[in-house]
Amino acid sequence: MGSFIQYTLQGLASGGFYALAALGLAVIFGVLGVVNFSHGSMYMLGAVGTVVALDEFGLSFWASLIVVPLVLFVFGVLLERGLVRWLLKLDPLYNFLLTFGVTLVIVDLVKRRYGSSGMPYDTPAGLRGQIALGGLELPTYQVFAALLSVLVCVAVWVILVKTRVGMIVRAATEEPDRSRALGVNVAMWVTPVFGFGIALAGLAGVLAAPTRSVTADMGTNFIIILFAVVVIGGLGSIFGAVAAGFIVGLVEAFGQAYAPAYAQVLIFVLMAGVLLVKPTGLFGSGEHS
């Protein structure tokens, strides 16, 4: 039983990474109709940025938690203004290919500058060690990362539900055509939403730096799982992305614990199963499909 609870918590901790990044992906898809293939590389930039911020600017982990996502927000705004925007009117496939190309360029630039092997980053001093939780010893950092990602997801949710800005974005995300028809200026929100989605991926990357290998290629596998997450949750559904993030984290953890040989395939079996039963995903509205 003890290890069952431990596996559950571990699943939630790793689900937090997926939820944060998938949330960004879902928001971008919702408002722009863009499947952002470069999301994995933004996650990587978040982690690499955290290491570089420490090595070259002496920024602590805590400062990076704020600064790195902000820098990526600006980067996202520039990317949207400079490239993505010009293809919005065309078939969504064009932007998918564009962001795929952007990924290749970013990954190779990072390799060129920082090499292809990992970059060291230690667990921040205040988050080392373990905390006892009802007879279980849990890594402090994992608990922190899980709590922070839940907190950010909840905060984003509150903003979306309680504020006017949130309502517009939500309307634009989940019913873009109808929102337009009702006179909501969806276009105005496109740029900041894109930047915000990129910033969320960057935040997941910052959280990954102390606990995962920081390399130029770290986003490559991540993006594949991430796509599975948003497909399970329902493309464009914000709540679905977050819920599916945690579900996938749990499936992965229990898979690794009880059927390790199938752990990776289980996620995609789940995805296939969801698609069979409900092609729009668990929480998808279907407008985009």
Place this chain on the structure above:
Amino acid sequence: MFKSSLKIVLGTTVAVSLAACGGAGGPGGGSEKISDGKLVLGVLNDQSGPYKDLSGPNSVEAVKMAVEDWKAAHKDDAVTTDIEVITADFSTKPDVANTKAQEMYDRENADIILDVPNSAAALAVATQAKNKKRVYINVGGGTSALTGASCNKYTFHWAYDTYMLANGAAKSVTDSGGKTWSIVYPDYEFGQASDKLYTGAVEAAGGKVIAHIPTPFPNENFATFITKAQQGNPDVIASMHGGGDLANFFKQYQQSGGDKSTKVVGGVVFLSDIKSIGAEPLKGMQFTDSWYWNMDKEARAWADRFQEKVGTRPTAINAGNYSAAYQYLEAVQEAGTDKSDDVVAKLEGKKINDIFLRNGEIRAQDHRVIHDVYLAEVKDPKDIKEDEDFEKIVTTIPAANAFRPLDQSECSM
């Protein structure tokens, strides 16, 4: 064979097509001592991918250093001073390695190929070496099949292999009191083989493996596997992961409080890994190393020269490439020709001490280069006084005990 003047007239196309037909006895022959009048050393490794820092461009530099040093040592009596170092990138793909090796031997007239840090790629190149009857010295690849079931007359294995990695650390650590082991390994061929080799070595030393834990490959989140490895409180937890997975495993292992009483062992660890993960998550980890830049005066002196040239400390694979290139040139000098069969005859059975090899010997029977290897430990960051001085040598494992004994080898040439 053609006379040299005719050869020039006919141009390279003929040379290429001749070589592609297989030829006989490799390069050279006729009146020339050295085919085409020059020696060509090909370094085939990963110039841009995950093994770039382990070997890559720095190994090419090391080979160039070997050529310079060798020329300086043989000013007047050198059999040739026209020595070219060529290089190619196989981007960790075995099929690319296969094609590049073919190109090097056939089109660029390489007399020898060095390195190839990937097991599947190394085996492909060994097959090319066998078919083309040209020398191949593997340095960066790990598979002990190169001097086992897949051995051949023209292939040598210089620095380390999977048998030696497992045998060294498993025996030394079990002997020093680590009786119960949990082995965590990536669930593909290399990981499964390492698990078997480690288990064999631990049991032979009187220890017991209480858990074998396969993990997906590659893998980001190791939390559940770490929990499993810790169940049953083993004396030792060994991770057979490499590269990014190694970093993931040890970062998360340290966060889960694994650094208290259990000893940790790394299955395949190189200086470049420690550099990329940092000493903090790895401190106290033990592993088998084939060479370390600060292990003695001779190694250190060479490492200083290397750093001056390249700007970083050499990995064992960099140093191994230097040693392999240098000793190949020595063998050519002794043979007085670059004819593969003559050079191989000079290499076989040769006893060597150089900057890399201590008590080295090229076993004639299977072409395994045996030499002293080391049980190394990653230092606590507090004890690191000098840049990149991450390792402490715990014990030296003598050449005779370090590698697979001949009677266990499946090699027949």
